[in-house]
Amino acid sequence: MMNVNKKLNKWSTRLESAKNAYADTRKTMKKYTGYYEGDRSVQPNANLGQPVTKQATNVRNIVYELIESQVDSSIPMPKVRAIHADDEELARKIEKMLENKIKTCDFATLNDGMERIVPMLGGSYFYVQWDVNKGLHSEVGDLRIKEIHPKKLIPQPGVVDFDEMDYFFIQEVMTKDNVKRIYDVNVEDAENDQPEASEDIKNSNNSDIVTVTTAIYRNDHGGIGCYVWCDRIELLDIEDYQSRQLDRCAKCGTVMQNGVCPECGGKKSKKMPEDYEEIAEGIDIRMDLGGTKHIDPYEEVPETDENGTPIPLLDEMGAPLHDESGMPKVQMKKVRKKIPYYTPNVFPVVLRKNISKNDQLLGSSDTEVIIDQQDTIKKLGTKINEKLLKGGSFVTLPQGLDVEKTDKEFKIVRIDNPAQMQMIQAITMQPNTGQDENFLEINYAWAKSTLGITDAYQGRFMASETSGTARQYAINQAAGRLESKRTLKNEAYAKLYELMFKFWLAYSDQNTEISSTDPNGQVVYDQLNRKEFLKLDSSGEFYWDDEFIFETDPTSTLMANRESMWNQADMKLQSGAFGPVGDLETARLYWTVQKANGYPNAGMALSMIEKRLEDAQEAAQTPQEMPQEGGLDALPFMPYGSPDQIQ
Numbered sequence: 185m186m187n188v189n190k191k192l193n194k195w196s197t198r199l200e201s202a203k204n205a206y207a208d209t210r211k212t213m214k215k216y217t218g219y220y221e222g223d224r225s226v227q228p229n230a231n232l233g234q235p236v237t238k239q240a241t242n243v244r245n246i247v248y249e250l251i252e253s254q255v256d257s258s259i260p261m262p263k264v265r266a267i268h269a270d271d272e273e274l275a276r277k278i279e280k281m282l283e284n285k286i287k288t289c290d291f292a293t294l295n296d297g298m299e300r301i302v303p304m305l306g307g308s309y310f311y312v313q314w315d316v317n318k319g320l321h322s323e324v325g326d327l328r329i330k331e332i333h334p335k336k337l338i339p340q341p342g343v344v345d346f347d348e349m350d351y352f353f354i355q356e357v358m359t360k361d362n363v364k365r366i367y368d369v370n371v372e373d374a375e376n377d378q379p380e381a382s383e384d385i386k387n388s389n390n391s392d393i394v395t396v397t398t399a400i401y402r403n404d405h406g407g408i409g410c411y412v413w414c415d416r417i418e419l420l421d422i423e424d425y426q427s428r429q430l431d432r433c434a435k436c437g438t439v440m441q442n443g444v445c446p447e448c449g450g451k452k453s454k455k456m457p458e459d460y461e462e463i464a465e466g467i468d469i470r471m472d473l474g475g476t477k478h479i480d481p482y483e484e485v486p487e488t489d490e491n492g493t494p495i496p497l498l499d500e501m502g503a504p505l506h507d508e509s510g511m512p513k514v515q516m517k518k519v520r521k522k523i524p525y526y527t528p529n530v531f532p533v534v535l536r537k538n539i540s541k542n543d544q545l546l547g548s549s550d551t552e553v554i555i556d557q558q559d560t561i562k563k564l565g566t567k568i569n570e571k572l573l574k575g576g577s578f579v580t581l582p583q584g585l586d587v588e589k590t591d592k593e594f595k596i597v598r599i600d601n602p603a604q605m606q607m608i609q610a611i612t613m614q615p616n617t618g619q620d621e622n623f624l625e626i627n628y629a630w631a632k633s634t635l636g637i638t639d640a641y642q643g644r645f646m647a648s649e650t651s652g653t654a655r656q657y658a659i660n661q662a663a664g665r666l667e668s669k670r671t672l673k674n675e676a677y678a679k680l681y682e683l684m685f686k687f688w689l690a691y692s693d694q695n696t697e698i699s700s701t702d703p704n705g706q707v708v709y710d711q712l713n714r715k716e717f718l719k720l721d722s723s724g725e726f727y728w729d730d731e732f733i734f735e736t737d738p739t740s741t742l743m744a745n746r747e748s749m750w751n752q753a754d755m756k757l758q759s760g761a762f763g764p765v766g767d768l769e770t771a772r773l774y775w776t777v778q779k780a781n782g783y784p785n786a787g788m789a790l791s792m793i794e795k796r797l798e799d800a801q802e803a804a805q806t807p808q809e810m811p812q813e814g815g816l817d818a819l820p821f822m823p824y825g826s827p828d829q830i831q
Contacts, residue, residue, distance in 0.1 A: 191418075191421065192413055192416065192418055195397075195411050195413070196413075198351065198353075199338070199399070201341060202338045202340060202341055202352075203338055203380075205341035205342070206338050206341070209546075210335055213305050213334065213335050214335075216304055216305055217304065217305070219245075219247045219551050219555065219558060220245075220247050220248055220251060220300070220304050221248075222243050222248065224240045224241070225239055226239070226240060226559045226563060227555070227559050238566075240562035240565060240566045241565075241569050242566055242568070242569040243562055243565060244561050244562075244565050244624070246558055246561060246628055246631050247304075247551050247555075250554065250632065250637055251300060251303050251550055252300075253637055254299075254303060254635075254666065254669070255296075255300065256670075257295065259286060259291050259295050259677070260673065260674045260677040260678075260736035260737065261283060261736065261737045262278075262282040262283065262677075262734065262735075262736065262737070263279065263734075263737040264278045264279045264282075264681075264685075264732050264735075265735065267731045267733060268731065270470065270474070271729065271731070274717065274729075274732075275732055277710065277716075278685055278732065280700045280712075281685075281688070281696055281698045281712050282681050282685065283700070284698050284699065288327075290329075294310075294329060298331055298536060301333065301334070302547075303538050303549070303551075304549065304550065305334050305538075305546065305551075306537065306539075306541070306544075306547045306548055306549040306552070307334055307535055307536060307537045307538055307546035307547045308332070308333065308334055309331065309332040309333075309337055309533050309535055310331065310534040310676070310680045310683075311329070311331070311332045311354070311533055312327065312328075312532045312533070312534070312680070312683045312684060313327075313328045313532065313687075314326075314327065314328070314687050314691040315328040319694075320697065322695075323692070324694065325691055325692065327684055327688060329684070334546060336354060337353070337354050338352065338353040338354075338355065339545055343545075344545045346533070346545065349402075350401060350402050351399055351400065351401035351402070352399075352401075352533075353397055353399050353400075354398045354533075355381040355395055355397050355398075356395070356396050356398070357382045357393055357394075357396075358393075358396050359392050359393060359394075360372055360392055360393075360394055363394065363414060363419065367419040367420055369417060369418075369419050371394060371414050371415070371417055371419075374414050374415035374416075374417055375394070375415055376393055376395055376415075377395065377416075378397065381395045382395060394415065396412060396413075396419065397412070397414070398410065399412070400531060400532070400533075403423055403424065406529060407423075407424050407426065407427065407527065407529050408424075408528075408531065408532075409422065409423050409425050410422050422455065422457075426527050426528050426529060426532075426690065427457040427459070427525065427527050428458040428459075428461070428525045428690075428691075429455040429457060429458070430455070430458050431453040431454070431455060431456075432455075432456045433445035433447065433452070434453055434454045435450045436448045436450070437456075440453045458525060459524060459525060460522035460523065460524055461522060461524075461525055462520040462521070462522055463479065463481040463520055464481065464520075466478060466479060466480050466481050467479050467481075467715060469718055469720050470720070470729075471720045472719060472720065472721050473722060477720060479521065480521070481520050481521055482518045482520060483518070483520075483521050484516040484518055484519075485517060485519055486514045486515070487514070487515040487516065494514040495514060496512050496513065496514055497512075497515050523718060524727075524728075526686075526690045526714070526717075526728040526730070527690060528683070528686040528690050530683065530686065532683065532687075534679045534680045534683060535676070536672065536673065537672050537676070538672070539669060539672070540668070547672070553634050553635070554630075554631040554634055557628070557630050557634075558631070560623075560627045561624055561627050561628065564620050564624040564627070565624065567620055568620050568621065568624075571615035571616075571617055571620070572615055572617065574615070575613050575615040576612075576613055577610050577612045577613065578610070578611045579608070579609070579610050580608065580609045580611065581608055582599075582604045582607045582608070585599065585604060635666075636666055674735075674738075677736050678734045678735050678736050679734070682732075682734040685732070685734070686730060689714050689728060693714075695711040695712065695713050696713070697711060698710050698711065698712055749781040750778065750781055750783055753774065753778055753781065762777075768793060768796055768797050768800070769797075771793050772790065772793050772794060775789045775790040775793060776790060
């Protein structure tokens with residue numbers, strides 16, 4: 185208990201220090217989130233510094249509008265390049281496996297959330313985990329990818345390069361029952377000691393809610409460690425978090441089976457890191473110098489006593505035996521050969537930045553650069569609103585003259601003389617909001633120009649455009665201003681795919697089923713096993729081949745848009761790229777491409793065309809029958825009409 189309290193105090197102290205250093209950033213995030221959600225508050229005057237006592241009554245939310253204009257729902261698809269020539273096939277398999285994981289890990293929802301948080305706050309995080317409760321029926325475990333909001337990840341103070349950190353913290357709000365299921369620790373008496381982590385959650389005062397803090401750190405030998413606690417209760421403490429962990433008996437160290445030690449019957453276990461695994465059966469291992477080598481699962485090793493001393497081999501008289509060189513012979517035993525487990529040894533988090541910014545962990549926020557324009561637009565919108573609402577009509581009446589103030593259409597005014605009639609007038613107060621509206625639009629234009637967003641990019645009408653080509657050119661020019669954001673997005677996804685592969689290589693023990701579509705539109709099924717990446721170096725040592733280059737495919741946006749691919753195929757058909765229009769071979773080629781693009785009922789159309797081609801070939805190969813003499817077939821060709829009518 186003393187060691188637990190000592191370690192808990194150590195990490196709690198580090199957490200408080202990191203929270204204090206990160207407090208201003210968290211406060212800024214809350215402000216930027218408020219702007220995106222249409223908060224009515226405005227910033228105080230920078231020159232006067234006086235607090236603001238008035239809120240906006242009419243908000244045109246340009247922060248929301250301009251961030252939503254940039255949302256890109258496309259997911260950059262993985263592209264894996266082999267460094268070594270004999271890894272080409274494996275690189276292709278990794279690509280297909282990652283493409284399948286994009287679907288099973290719900291990347292669409294993940295990307296949709298990050299597309300808003302990243303430009304709003306400057307960045308966000310992917311969190312890669314291996315979940316033993318996921319996977320297909322024949323698999324034990326699968327990848328789990330989720331987003332960590334930048335407010336929930338607290339970095340090491342003073343470090344702006346994520347990969348250079350010694351540690352960081354992740355704070356997640358969980359129910360007590362969920363903590364029990366995940367960590368097998370009862371936290372019924374725990375309190376939510378980190379209320380700021382759940383301040384944005386409605387009904388967060390629920391007594392069933394607690395904040396779980398995870399410290400991920402570099403251990404003394406460069407690996408990854410993990411320490412988890414809730415309130416003052418330790419939930420998990422693993423020095424080598426990414427190494428293979430087995431439940432071993434706390435008394436004798438034997439691997440537990442169904443929660444019981446097979447040797448001593450003990451039920452108390454402790455997770456212990458495992459560096460090697462036994463080879464279950466003979467396997468073929470690729471070699472560095474080319475070719476493969478069959479590895480037998482067994483090898484002979486000297487049998488030793490309790491002190492680790494080899495036991496000599498004795499003759500019938502009990503004397504030690506020696507070999508031809510005079511060396512003593514020892515008793516040998518067969519044991520299974522062992523291979524090392526693969527360990528990623530990388531932080532399980534990938535930072536996706538909006539725009540790089542010097543000396544800052546997160547990138548530059550879009551909200552930050554247009555906040556002055558948003559404040560001005562809030563004030564102008566409120567001013568216009570007040571002018572229009574306070575405007576109206578006034579009626580002048582002679583002193584002492586009373587009129588009806590009802591809603592009746594005809595009202596009676598009793599006057600004493602015609603002069604009083606001349607004194608009854610209605611004066612309309614028409615407010616002038618032209619200058620206010622003009623300045624509001626100017627600020628809106630400034631904000632769009634700052635972010636590089638044009639009317640063409642938003643899909644608005646542009647009177648200056650003369651053709652569809654001109655419009656597309658304008659959109660491309662606007663997109664060029666946002667190229668940095670796309671580059672950083674692609675880079676983040678490339679790092680994520682590399683992390684996903686490394687976690688799969690470390691923890692997947694069964695064959696992984698992968699499916700893909702070949703160029704002919706046919707679904708191809710395959711399997712990938714991590715043992716395919718096991719190799720022998722020139723000195724005969726086993727190692728895991730993870731030497732691949734992970735990128736993203738720049739054409740993935742077009743490939744993901746089926747309708748665009750269909751339209752492109754139609755254009756190619758009309759231009760004659762598939763062959764003469766109307767020819768059956770041309771039609772077969774066209775529908776083959778459309779089937780590969782997933783066009784509805786393309787397979788049916790292709791089958792019908794192939795049937796026509798087969799019928800045409802059979803007809804061409806069948807010899808034509810000669811007409812018989814005297815028969816109707818012997819008559820010459822006659823135009824329409826009877827012989828009597830044709831003279």
